[in-house]
Amino acid sequence: MKAFISRFQFTMLVANYIFAATLITLPQILTQISKQNTWLVPFIVYPVLVVILIVCFGRGNKAQLSFATIQKTKLHHIFHLTLGVFLVIVYIRDLRAFIDFTTRALLPTTPIEMTTLLVSVVLLYISSAGLEVITRITVVQFILLGVTVASLPVMLINEVDLSHVMPIIGTDTVANLSKSSFELFPWMGESLIFFFLLGNVAAREGIKRATIIGISIGFFLIFVLIITSIAVLGQNIVSNATYPNFIMIQQINMTDFLDRLDLVIVILWMPVILSKLALTLYCIHRTFSNPNKETTSTLFMTPLSLLLAILSIALFKNNTVHLEFTFLTWTIIGYVMEFFLVILIIMIRFKKPKIDSVS
Numbered sequence: 001m002k003a004f005i006s007r008f009q010f011t012m013l014v015a016n017y018i019f020a021a022t023l024i025t026l027p028q029i030l031t032q033i034s035k036q037n038t039w040l041v042p043f044i045v046y047p048v049l050v051v052i053l054i055v056c057f058g059r060g061n062k063a064q065l066s067f068a069t070i071q072k073t074k075l076h077h078i079f080h081l082t083l084g085v086f087l088v089i090v091y092i093r094d095l096r097a098f099i100d101f102t103t104r105a106l107l108p109t110t111p112i113e114m115t116t117l118l119v120s121v122v123l124l125y126i127s128s129a130g131l132e133v134i135t136r137i138t139v140v141q142f143i144l145l146g147v148t149v150a151s152l153p154v155m156l157i158n159e160v161d162l163s164h165v166m167p168i169i170g171t172d173t174v175a176n177l178s179k180s181s182f183e184l185f186p187w188m189g190e191s192l193i194f195f196f197l198l199g200n201v202a203a204r205e206g207i208k209r210a211t212i213i214g215i216s217i218g219f220f221l222i223f224v225l226i227i228t229s230i231a232v233l234g235q236n237i238v239s240n241a242t243y244p245n246f247i248m249i250q251q252i253n254m255t256d257f258l259d260r261l262d263l264v265i266v267i268l269w270m271p272v273i274l275s276k277l278a279l280t281l282y283c284i285h286r287t288f289s290n291p292n293k294e295t296t297s298t299l300f301m302t303p304l305s306l307l308l309a310i311l312s313i314a315l316f317k318n319n320t321v322h323l324e325f326t327f328l329t330w331t332i333i334g335y336v337m338e339f340f341l342v343i344l345i346i347m348i349r350f351k352k353p354k355i356d357s358v359s
Contacts, residue, residue, distance in 0.1 A: 003130050003131040003132045003200055004132075004200055004201070004202040005131065005132065005135045005197075005200055005201060005202065006201075006202060006203070007201060007202075007203055007206055007207065007210040008139075008210070009135045009136075009138075009139055010194070010197070010201050010207070010210050010211070010214070011210045011211070011213050011214040011217070012135075012138055012139045012142050012143070012214065013135060013138055013194070013197075013214070013279065014191055014194055014210075014211055014214025014215060014218065015142065015146075015213075015214040015215070015217035015218040015221075016138050016142040016218075016272055016275060016276060017190060017191065017193070017194070017218075017276055017279065018187065018188050018190060018191050018214075018215065018218040018219075018222075019217075019218040019221050019222060019272075020269075020272045020273045020275070020276040021093075021094045021097060021098075021187075021273060021276060022184075022187050022222055023222070023225055023245050023269075024097050024098070024101055024243065024245075024273075025097065025242060025243065025323060025326065026183075026184070026187060027225065027226050027229055027238060027244050027245060028238060028239060028240075028241060028242065028243075028244050029183060029327045030180045030183060030184060030226070031226075031229075031230065031235050031238040031239040031244070032239040033176050033179045033180045033183065034173075034176040034177050034179070034180040035168070035176070035235045035239070036164055036165055036166070036167075036168060036230055036234075036235040037167050037168065037173060037176070037177060038180060038226055038230060038235070038238075039165055039223060039226045039227035039230060040167065040177060041177060041180045041181050041184055041226070042184070042219050042222055042223045042226070043223075044177060044178075044181045045181050045184050045185050045188055045219075046188075046215070046216075046219045048185070049185070049188050049189065049191070049215060050212055050215065052189075052342060053191070053208075053211060053212065053215065054208070054212075055342075055346065056192070056195065056342060056345045056346060056349070057207075057208040057211070057349075058349050067195055067196070067198040067199050067348065073348070073351060075344060075347055075348050075351060076348060078344060079196075079341070079344040079345070079348060080196070080287045081287070082337065082340055082341060082344065083193060083196055083283070083287055083341065084284055084287035084288050085337070086193070086337045086338075086341065087193060087280050087283055087284045087287065088284060088308065089330070089333060089337075090190060090280055091277065091280045091281060091284060091308055092308055092311050092312045092315065093322075093325070093326060093330060094273070094276065094277055094280070095116070095119070095120075095123075095277055095308065095309065095312045096312040096313075096315075096316055096322050097322065097326070098119065098273050098274075098277070099112060099115050099116050099119060099312065100112075100319045100322060101243060101246075102115055102119075102270075103115055104242075104243075104319070105243065105246060105266075106266070112313065113313060116309050116312060116313055117309065119274075119277075119309075120305050120306065120308075120309040122274065123274065123277050123278050123281055123305060124281070124301060124302060124305040126274065126275075126278040127278045127279075127281040127282040127285065127301060127305070128301055130282075131197075131200060131279075131282060134275060134278050134279050134282060137271065137275050137278075138272070138275040138276075138279070141268070141271040141272050141275060142272055142275070144268050145265075145268045145269055145272050146217065146221060148265055148268055149221050149224055149225060150220075150221070150224060152224060152225070152228050152248075152249070152252075153224065153228050153231075155252050156228060156231075156232050156248070156251060156252060159232045159251045160228075160231045160232055161231060161232070161234070162231065164230050164231050164232075164233075164234045164235065165227055165230050165231045182331070183327065183331055185334075185335075186330065186331055186333075186334025186335055186338060187334070188215070188218075188219070189334060189335075189338040190334075190338075191211070191214075191215055191218075192338055192341050192342065192345070193283060194211060195341075195345050196283060196286075196287070197283070225245055225248075228248060229244050229245055229248045232248050232251055233247060233248055233251075242319070242323075246262065246266070249262040249265050249266075250262045281301070281304070281305060281308070284304065284308075285300060285301045285304060288300075288304075
C-alpha cells in the first residue's frame with residue numbers, strides 16, 4: 001500500500017532536509033570566504049533556488065501528475081537512477097559528518113566503527129518503518145529544534161556583539177559573497193529530491209507553495225544560525241572552528257544552574273539529522289528497488305545500509321579528508337548532478353503522462 005503524507009508534513013520534510021546537515025560544518029567554510037558578511041549569503045541563494053523550483057513545477061499540478069503516474073517512461077528511469085546515485089553520495093557525506101561530530105564532541109573514546117554500526121542500525125530500523133513513520137518523527141523533532149534555533153538570538157542576547165555582523169564593503173566583497181553562494185547552493189539544491197516524493201503527497205493543490213514554504217523555513221533557520229554565530233563568536237573563531245555552531249550554543253548561560261544547555265540542544269538536533277539520513281536511505285532503497293510504489297520488502301535495505309556505512313568509513317581516512325571532499329569535490333558533483341536532475345524534471349513535466357496518477 002502506498003504511503004501518503006499531508007502538505008504540512010511535506011513542508012516540514014523539505015525544511016528539515018536542507019537544514020539538518022548544513023549546520024554541522026558549512027558555516028565555517030562560508031565564513032572563511034566571506035567573513036562577517038556571510039549572513040548575507042542566504043539572501044543571494046534563496047531567490048535563485050526558488051526561481052529554479054518554480055520553473056521545475058511549472059503551472060498547475062503538472063509536476064505532481066508527471067511524477068505520480070503508474071507507467072514510467074525511460075526518462076523516469078533515468079531520473080530514478082541519477083537520483084539514486086546522488087542520494088548515495090549525500091547519505092555517505094552526511095552519515096560521516098554526523099559520526100565525526102558525535103565521535104569528537106560526545107563520544108571521543110568510542111571507536112568510529114562501533115558508532116557507525118549503531119547509528120546504521122537505528123537508521124535501518126526507522127527507514128524500514130516507511131515514509132509515514134519517518135515523516136511523523138521529522139515533524140515533531142523539527143518543530144522543537146526550529147523553535148529552539150529561532151530562540152537562540154534571545155538566549156544569547158548578552159553575548160551578542162553587533163559590530164561583528166556590520167557589513168564591510170571592500171573590493172573583494174562581491175567576489176567573496178559569490179564564492180560563498182557557490183558553496184551553499186548545492187546543499188540547498190538537495191531539495192530537488194522531493195520531486196521523487198510528489199506522488200506520496202495526498203493533496204494535489206498547493207504542493208508548489210508547500211515546497212517553497214519549506215525552503216523558506218530552512219533558509220530562515222540557516223540565516224539565524226550564521227548571523228548568531230558570527231555575532232557571538234566573531235568571524236575569526238567561526239572561520240577556524242570545525243563546529244562553530246556547537247561552540248556558539250556553549251556560550252548560553254541563562255542562570256547559574258543552566259549552563260549546559262548545549263547538550264540539550266544537541267539532543268534535540270540528533271533526531272533531526274537522523275530523520276534526514278533515514279529519509280535518504282528510504283529513497284535510495286526505493287530508487288534502486290521499486291520506485292513506482294511503496295516497497296513492502298525491506299530485505300535489500302539491510303545490506304544496503306551496511307554497505308553505505310562501510311563506505312562512509314573506507315572512503316574517508318579521517319575528518320580532514322571528509323571535510324576536503326565536502327567543500328571541494330562535493331560542490332562540483334552537486335552542481336553537475338543537480339543540473340542534470342533539473343533538466344530531467346523539466347523534460348518529464350513536459351511529457352504528457354500516459355494515465356492518471358495513482359489514487
